[in-house]
Amino acid sequence: MEQKLDIQTMIFKLEQFWASKGCMIMPSYDENKGAGTMSPYTFLRAVGPEPWKACYVEPSRRPADGRYGDNPNRLFQHHQFQVVLKPAPLEIQQYYLDSLKVLGIEPLEHDIRFVEDNWENPSMGCAGVGWEVWLDGMEVSQFTYFQTVGELDVKPTMGEITYGVERLASYIQDVNSVFDLEWGDGVLYRDIFKEPEYEHSKYAFEESDQKQLLEFFDTYERIAKRLLGQNLVHPAYDYILKCSHTFNLLDARGTVSVTERAGYLHRIRNMAHEVAVKFVEEREKRGFPLLKSAQAKAEASND
Amino acid sequence: MTKDFLFEIGVEEMPAHVASKSVKQLADRTGKFLKENGLGFKEIKTYSTPRRLTVLVKELDEKQADVDEVKKGPAKKIAQDADGNWTKAAVGFARGQGMSADDIYFEELKGVEYAYVHVQKAGKEAKEVLLGLDEVIKAMTFPTKMRWDSQDFEFVRPIHWLVALYGSEVVPVEFLDITAGRKTAGHRFLGDSVVLANADDYVEALRDQYVIVDADERKAMIVSQINDLVNSHNWQIKLDASLLEEVNNLVEYPTVFAGSFDQKYLEIPDEVLITSMKDNQRYFEVYDQEGKLINCFISVRNGNKDHLENVISGNEKVLVARLDDAVFFYDEDRKYPLSHFVDRMDSVSFHDKIGSMAEKMTRVRIIGDYLAKRFGLSAEEVADFDRVSGLYKFDLVTQMVGEFAELQGVMGMHYARLAGENENVSVAIKEHYMPTTAEGDLPKTKVGALLSVADKLDTIIAFFGAGMIPSSSNDPYALRRYAYGIVRILLNEDWSLPFDQVVPEIVELLSGKTPAKLPQGAEEDKQLADFIRDRIKQFLQKNNYQYDVIDAVLASSEQDPSQILAAAKVLQQHHDDKAFKPVVESLTRIANILKKAKFSQASPVDPNLFEDRSEQDLYNGVEALANVKDHAELYEAFVALQGVIDRYFDVNMIMAKDEAVKNNRLSQLAAVNDLAKRLGDLSKLVIK
Missing domain, CATH: 1.20.58.180 (Class II aaRS and biotin synthetases; domain 2)
Incomplete structure (x- = not known):
């Protein structure tokens, strides 16, 4: 990790990597949502027999997690880099590890672990089996083999990888507060998101x-x-x-x-x-x- | 001839808690498969890591035994019809032996001709039999299974490779689209794949690729590295066995390291620090020589020592982020008085069909006050109970418990102390959750024990009242554990609580004071009493009481756990005494006579109707028993009375012709029987 990647370069590298594995790079979907899984590019495409490979950045709004921009790690809106592969290729875990290398994270210089975490989103009738991926003890991604979506069996199985953009970037850029992250061209996360965090928190907790x-x-x-x-x-x-x-x-x-x-x-x-x-x-x-x-x-x- | 057989299932990272159990399951199933197929072996060794389940079958037979035997079938007249055609019976017999009817020949046995076949089968080679091991894979079960790719098969995680080696030969077991071979994978990052020449090379070949396949060896490495660290720093550590087991199953090649965090975080309660380290990050917390928690932690990396500094600083950073969160919650929560949280108990649901936490707290206070009188608690204890019953669930709405749910009760205790509540009140908030597991620690304070019993009893009464009664297979709200907790606390405190009497009284006290539905009527009261009784049984079983003693004490009408336990103690203690058998036999004889006579109209015994001195002796003896304190004394008294009872039977005819005398004698026996019943139904005892 000689050169610290800014967020947009990180996203760009991930997009390039996953495009090379056959993923389409989709735009973020323009409805408010709590997680990348809820984009139609994941939720709807998970069901039925058709294959689907896509990746995209998804702003994820979680009103209850809002902290008025005061907490260094909790946000009203964070960003997920979402990858879905259906059917999930047998090499998907290796692909994921290779994608970390693209970001300058050499497995031999860190401790990368796959720790059981069976994801579910009961409100959308979704459940899957998989892991949280730990990078030196920090959960940087969620890795799931979807088993049901919308209460339908997912077959063939869709593999979903969700990178927590801010988490991963904090690690790569070695900052303690997400607001210190560099997004691109010297512009910091705080320059873009500090006020929106405050205002959305104010709205969600007081003004709604x-x-x-x-x-x-x-x-x-x-x-x-x-x-x-x-x-x-x-x-x-x-x-x-x-x-x-x-x-x-x-x-x-x-x-x-x-x-x-x-x-x-x-x-x-x-x-x-x-x-x-x-x-x-x-x-x-x-x-x-x-x-x-x-x-x-x-x-x-x-x- | 025998050879060793290696069978490895290579998977993506399994959950830590399944590895050890699953490899044992694999060994059991493999052993069963080999036995059913007539292949002998010396033993099965097991190896497991997050990515593999492996069995090594030592000294496995090279082939099945050959079969060469003559089998006798039906008589000829049954085997062939009048025209000489084979009957169904004959065809079936031959098929059953793996032959056809054409193989049948006849031989005479004691003058009758019978059908025979000569079965000759060469035993199959182990290599051939082992091809059937895909059945073993299919039969494996896991707590959570998953499908992958496009097929329907489910396993704990996707299977990537299979190794099956009999000595040096590959057994190409086929499963899904995988064919077993001799190639296995090394450590995900440090190692390469290895081609195994021999089954026996497994452990060492993988060691070269940074995989310690023997889980026990891996665990020993972790422990020894931890000890080195702890000793060199003069620390102390509590080596939590389940955390060690979990950590061991998260790594293939362990390297232990220590990290630290800023001293300032030591201000937050130890429990919060420990939860952050242990539950969230799987770290071991560290203590100094005085047993005080210090600002260090120990963790295990899946890899070697290279670049360990990155791993350490990364882990430190993660922990600090968590602790910052905890500090934030701790500071926020302390900005408010306890009443701020208590006021919100109205809007916290205890259960949809029962009501709010505030309502529960109201009921618990009523129940606890009633119990406190029965248990004879001091005025001070009652005052503390009254105070805590109005507070005790408040921490559920604190931010800290919102984040760390497992700290419920503990945070309540800390916050109560900080708010100036006294020690009894504060500790009771924590203790009311105890015991948190079936055999977990019990409350140490009287107020805590009272609150725990009252809270649990309320939960059980409320759920029964709402019709949510656990079945044998379904107990989603863990009511059994609560009831068992009540029984354990009552016995530990030596508190008497006859449920048959107490539950209706509590229901009476609560009615009109809570919107929750309460158990109505005798049927529900009985269900509830039976439910608690089953937990008393569980307690006696757990504490190694003999089954006949348990049957005897539970067959009585007694509903007070402390009385039942006292009876069980006496019966168990004297079960093998010389005097036990005659005493139990004569008391049982009395019960039987009463039963046979269908005698139920006992009246006070009238000494004027006595005809013999033995009657007066028994009468005096029984009168003296009226004041026995406890079961031990009662039993001793029966032993002393043994001779009197025997003489009574020797001399007197119970079923006397004179109706008044007969009833008087039966009444006398009934008086003895009533006393004996306090020990239980003695006819259930098995006496040698």
């Missing part, structure tokens, strides 16, 4: 209108259900994401009781299941195009 949020939730849910009824999968999914984020905002106020919480999560999970089912149905109507093209490609390379 709970009554209105509750109404939003109900409205978004109603729209999502109507769209699902019309097989309009993608707009329906956008509204499910809106429901999820609205719930997270409500939750941040700490007034959602345990019972109510279970109720909201259940409502989101039902919609997540339905949209997953609908997505597969719609793809099937089109003859699972990506499966066909992958098969054609495989045959061509066999000839």
Whole structure:
């Protein structure tokens, strides 16, 4: 680690690396969400038989984790670098380790461990088996073989690697506060995100209108259900994401009781299941195009 | 001839807690497979790392034994029909021996002709039999399994390679799209793959590639390196066995190192520091010679000493980030008085169907006050209990417990002390969770023990009241553990609590004072009492009481754990005495006579109806027993009364013709029987 990578170079190197493994570089998806998994480029593409390889940076908003920009490691919005490979190749772990080398992290100079962590996101009906990856004791990535998404079996299995961008960058740039990170061209993380962190925290903890949020939730849910009824999968999914984020905002106020919480999560999970089912149905109507093209490609390379 | 057989399943990193159990399972299944296939061996050694499960079968037979034997089947007239065709019976017999009906010949035995086949089978070679080991892989079970790629098979983690070597020969076991060979993987970073010439090369060949495959050896390396570090710094360490086991199963080649953190973090409670180090980071915490926690930690790297300074500084940085968080929470929480948190108990749910924590705390105070009277606690203890019952769940809404859930109770204790609560009150907050495991430590203070019993009893009553009664296979809220905890605390404190009587009284006290549903009626009370009774049984079993003693004491109507235990102690203690058998026999005889006579209308014994001196003797003896203090004394009294009882039976006819005399004698026996029942149902005792 002679030269310290700034964040944008780090992202660029990861994109290049994963593109070389056949991943498409997708743009971040423009709906609020709590994790890269909730992007349609992961959630929807995980279900059904079609292959899919993609990587992208995803801003991940977690209102309850907001700290007004005061805490060196906790953020209202952090960034994930998300990689999904379906089916997960047998070499996926090695690919991951190679990607760390690209970032200047030589395994022989560190202690890299795969520590059991079976990820789940009950609100989206998702569960997987895998690890947290530890770099000298710090969790820098989450590595998961999806088993169910939207309560559907994921088959073939999708491998998901989520790099915590700020965590990894803090390690690489050797800083103690994310706000000291260099994003690019000498501009620091604080220059970009300090105020947004404060303002979003202020909004989420003090200024959000709970009554209105509750109404939003109900409205978004109603729209999502109507769209699902019309097989309009993608707009329906956008509204499910809106429901999820609205719930997270409500939750941040700490007034959602345990019972109510279970109720909201259940409502989101039902919609997540339905949209997953609908997505597969719609793809099937089109003859699972990506499966066909992958098969054609495989045959061509066999000839 | 025998050779050693090596079988290795190479996987992606397994969870630390499954490796040891799984390799044992693999050995058991392999052993069973070999036995079923008629291959003998000396022993099976096991090796495991995060990335491999391996068995080495020592001195495995080279082939199965040959079979050369004559098998007798049905009589000829059953084997062939009138036309000389083979019957179903004959065909079945031949098939059962692995032959066809054409192989059948007849021979006479004692004048009758029978069907025979001559079975000759060359034993299969081990190499051939071992090809079937894919069945063993398929049969393996794990707490969590996963699919990978496009197939349906599930295993703990994806399988990458198989090694199967019989001596120097590969056994090409096929599984999914993998064929077993002789190539295994070295350490993920330090080693290369190795081609094994012989099964026996395994341990040493992998050692060269920085993999210590023997888990015990690896553990010994860790312990010895830790000891070196500890000794050189004059430290002390508590070598937590489960942490050591976990750490051992996270590495293939261990190197122990120590790191440190700023002294200033020692201000936060030890428990917080230990949780951060041990639970979150899998570090061992370090103490000085006086047993005080110091600002250092010990951890284990999966690798060698090269660039260890990077690893150390990285780990230090991670820990400091965690401790900074903890300091933040600690400072935040201390900005508020306890009442700030207590006020929020209304909005914390205990259970959807039961109600809030605030409601629970109200019920627990009522229950505890009632129990305190029964247990005879001092006014001071009752005052402390009343205080703590209004506080004790408050730490659930502190930031620290929000982050470190495992510190519930502990943080409450610390925060209560800092807020100026007295020691009894503060400690009870922590102790009310105890015992946290079935055989875990019990509360040490009276107030803590009382709060723990009241809290657990409330939980059980509330869940039973809401109809959420555990079944034999399903106990999601761990009510069994709570009930067992109650039993242990009562016995430890020598507190008497007859549940059959107490539960209805508590329900009565609570009714109208809580929105929670309460158990209604005798049926539910009985279910609850039976539930607790089963835990008393568990306690007696755990403490090695003989099964017949347990059966005897639990068959009585007694519901007070301390009384039941006292009875069990006496029966167990005297079980093998000389006097035991005659005493138990005569007391059992009395119970049987009463049962046979269907006698239930006992009335006070009338000495005026006595016809013999022996009757007066027994009467006097029983009268004297009315005041025995405890079960030991009761038993001794029965031993002393033995001769009197025997003479009573020798001289008197119980079922006398005179109805009044008969009833008087039966009443006398009933009086003896009532006393005997305090020891249990003695007919359940097995006496040699």
